[in-house]
Amino acid sequence: MIGVIAKDRISSREGQARFESLMRCTHRQAYSLAYRLTGNASEAEDLVQETFLRAYRFFHKYDAQLPFTSWLYRIMTNAHIDSVRRKGRLRVTSLDQMGPDGAGTWDVPDLDSSPDRAMMEEALDEPVQLALTSMTAEFRTAVLLADVEGMAYEEIAEVMKTSVGTVRSRIHRGRKQLRRFLIQHSPQVIRRISNEL
Template identity: 45%
Template sequence: MGTVMDTTSPLPTADHLASDAGRADGLWQPPTWEQIVRDNSDRVFRLAYRLTGNRADAEDLTQEVFVRVFRSLNSYSPGTFEGWLHRITTNLFLDGQRRKKRIRFDALGPAAERVPASGESGSPERRFEHDHLDSDIQAALDGMKPQYRAAVVLCDIEGLSYEEIAAVLDVSMGTVRSRIHRGRAQLRKALAHRAPSPRAGESAPVLRPEGAL
């Protein structure tokens, strides 16, 4: 995997990519595969890591995403390019989870997957993990069902709206709300040990649904 770049800048939209790639006779020209990899590899890797929970699988998923992009680029129509990448990454992850379930895939425990190999601790990927990931949160995400994990990651980490998540996952808004609600409930339960204990005379805080008064 190449050097993991800064992840604070937004992904380019189709309009930005059109400007980068140039226009011929007023028609949108698709960017090259090299441009897409250069500009988006860090973002795709970050989402892949949040979904898979370990570096090796994230690298594999990232490579698979760009192979799919390469194969599909000529058929891509101008639109929200970042949404297209989110959809490819998330659907490839969910497809992979379904395949593993069908063949009764048995992986080593997540702790074993995260043990760095000799000389690995200084790699860009390991620095990215150590600098940006909370181990308790990632462990809680790992424990979720894949469909709940994908919804929570897209909403609470990637910042997508419910409408965007529904488009990425090709499900109804009601399904998105249900998955996020259940995923957040599992996340709160898994992280309950980190919640501060109420002081004497104080009652524990009440968790309210989003938007509730």
């Protein structure tokens, strides 16, 4: 009996060490995806914390044959969609609405006046993030997993617990939503990239 307890304790300690190592390796990537999903640093931190807490609680169910990030992203996307539904808001933001600081407008950078590449990337980021935040949660998740994380449709379907056909449709409709938003609110982003291609 004592032997069994000791063995359990050892495996639990090993499990914790293994989880900690995986968490330290993947938390940056997880934070970046969480930031793109939520649109701000505070909610991104909350989402990453909730994701790793759930992951640690159910770590015994993780199949080590599969990539840890796929399993983690499944937990994160569920947590995110749960949170969006719980708060009763699908964050649809219009540039015509009140700005984030309570002022009447959003501060969208003028890309044509910033020729430096690093500055341009930084300047591109804000309108793109605003456009992402304007999308419905399911479309945003599918588009981010495909374009930012570079995942295949089958993997995304696994993460989002849906069919490949649904993923295909969400990505297509999501990109069209995104393009419509950028053309309407930040046409300079599309123009700048089109000139480069």
